[in-house]
Amino acid sequence: MDAAKNLSFLDIMKVDGVRKSILQYVVKLNDIENLAKTCRYFDLLINEDSIRRDIKWLFDDHYVTVNYRPGLDEAYELPILERINITKDNRSCKALEEGSRYHGETVIYKNRIIFNVDLDIGSYIGEEHVSLLQRIAGEFMLNYQLRSDVENLHFRCRCNVQERSLLLECLSYMNHGSVRRIELPTGILKDCHCLRDRDVRIRDIFQGFSSLNELLFYVPPDKSPYSGSFGNGSTIKYLIKNLAKKRNATIIFSNVHPNNSALIRNVQKIYGFCNRRGVNIKLEFDSGYLDIRQIFKTITNQDNAQFSINNLVTFDAQVISSSRSFLKCIKNFSSYDNLEALKLSLYYFNIDDDTKDTCMLDLERYSLRNCRKLKKVTLYYLESSSRSAEYTEEMLGNNLMFIGSLMPDTVERLELFNGYHLSSEITETLNYYMPNIKMLTFYDGAFKDSDCLNAFNNLNVFITNGNPIIEIPESIRLFVVGQRYFYSGNQSKNFYRELVRRYSERFLKYLHDTTGKYIFFNDITQWQKYKCIVQNIFN
Known part of the structure; x- marks a missing residue:
């Protein structure tokens, strides 16, 4: 009896049958990873165990609509919160709930939440301004347990100038410790009315996002009225000043056509402002079929800072049709x-x-x-x-x-x-x-050649589709097989059975979903790293 009382959790985990039984009840791989990291001995024990989990992919894409209840848009005697409706689409809410209850590993695509926001409330009573913002911000449910590791927030907005201001202000009432990037609609840069209020101007809009360092704007096509406009510049400068408080602060303009002269001119205008505050600017080009582009020369802008478009380009996508191009x-x-x-x-x-x-x-x-x-x-x-x-x-x-x-x-x-x-x-x-x-x-x-991958000296991650009958180099730490097409017949079942048989001897941990995606690896202490990789490879 005394010996039994002195048994530690480590002693219990040394017993193979007991440990494997316990791990069966630890559904989430993050929890097993944390357990393995508690001590080196746990890591060694779990490293030798075979672990299989089902995986569920979640598109965290939500629609939020804020409008007046019928007949109450001018009922000014009522508090604003009693006059409005905030509705969310049932489909996305249901998907989020199912993901939380899922008995397996739930993975959010792109590690990103997309909020499609439709604000239709016109003007609002000034005294109730803060309570309105707090209510709207709370409806985004940013700190929902399943979203604890999310790194990217993407806001899409259909509203007028004043209501775009409302969305911008809502950010100052949100908080999340893992969010690294926020994507805002480019139209929000056109003169937000909220910045006329001194209390708003001095507020740190990104204070609740401790890990934030990137602000991204997806630039619509040239014909859009928002493709390159910064309005009078007050909004973009306000965002830059607040982002500058973050380490490695960066503003990214994505989907930029090299001939978008309006955007280029506006980026030129803010370059010196960003440079003085230590904020980087990145341009992600989408050149498409454009063969001949203007090579922008280094120039001096109005802030006397050297400026070159070429030095800001960090990505380009190009379609090439001939040897000449x-x-x-x-x-x-x-x-x-x-x-x-x-x-x-x-x-x-x-x-x-x-x-x-x-x-x-x-x-x-x-x-x-x-x-x-x-x-x-x-x-x-x-x-x-x-x-x-x-x-x-x-x-x-x-x-x-x-x-x-x-x-x-x-x-x-x-x-x-x-x-x-x-x-x-x-x-x-x-x-x-x-x-x-x-x-x-x-x-x-x-x-x-079945051994062709052995030529890569430093290959750690291999991602493919189909049924590759090849040698997997010893250097591979993560092996992912994702099917483009999925069939549920007996032939398909035999195919997946053979896939698992072939690679589960080499890799003791694997996940799979109902569409034929398999993720093989060994080191459970690296799951969070591997999870970030697989989140970004399936669309």
Whole structure:
């Protein structure tokens, strides 16, 4: 009896049967991860256990509408909170509740909450201003338990100028410890009325977001009235001053067309203001089919700060249809010293010898080797089914190896989509020029050699689809198989049974969902890191 009384939790966990039984009742992998991190011995024990969980994907996309109750829009004798309705769509609320009750792992897509906000309340009584804001902010349920790790907030808004001000003010009544990025509609930059109030101007709008350091604006197409307008500049400067209180503060303008001159001029105007406050500006270009772009020169703006558009570009997405346009694009990309990610969508064309010679003879101008911040490269082949399969395979392989030869050795993530075939020759070439690739995404392609992945010296994460019969290198820590199409017949069941049999010997932990996505790994103490990866790979 005395010996039994002296048993510690560690002693109990040493018993295999007892430990495995306990782990069956610990549903969430985050909890198992925390348990494994309590001491090294727990980590060693759990590391040898086989753990299987179901996974549920949650689109955390909500619609919030604020309007007056019928007939009460002018009932000023009543408190404002008795005159309004705040409604949320049942579908998204139900999905959130089901995700919380799910007996398995619930993962929020993109680690992001999207709020579609429709404010239709016109003017409101000044004395009740704060209570109204607090009520609206509370309805977002930002601190719902399932959202504790969310890093991205995305607000979409359909309302007039005054009501956009209301949404902006609501942020100062919200708080969340993990949110790192907030995305606001670009239209909110057009002269928010709330900033006429001194109490609002001196308020720290982002005080409740301790981890925040990025503010993103998705720029609509040129024809939109909000595509490049900052109004009189008061709103953007107000946001910059508040964001400047955060470490590594950054403002991002996404989906920017290089010829959006209105936006470029306005970014130029705030550049010096941001520079003095230590706030970075990033531009994410979406160049589309544009072959010839103006190369913006370094200029001096009204604040006497040196300003170059090229130095602000951190991402570009380009569609390339010929060898000639490929050469022009590579030349443009080479001027982006701070480029972090690049996406090329390539039509059916062969990079000809003249283009290759031009690049090789002047790598300073016709390569990305000087883009020392480039970490991610995505190549997407825009397939043409009428082409010869054999010739297409050879052409794509040659193009892929040549493009790889133009890349810097800083690239850590490579994504290949739609029609590429990987052989040992290709992967050895890619590894030679990009030796630091840690994550490879390979979708809708084929493997010519079963051991071709062994050429990558530092590969830790491999993401693919289909039923790859290949060797998984010892360096792989996370292996993800996601199906593009899902079938529920006996053939499909046999396929998934074989998939699990093949890889569960190598990886003791795995999750799967009802659509044929499987996530294999071993180190439970890295689950939070792996979770962040898988949240961003399935759309």
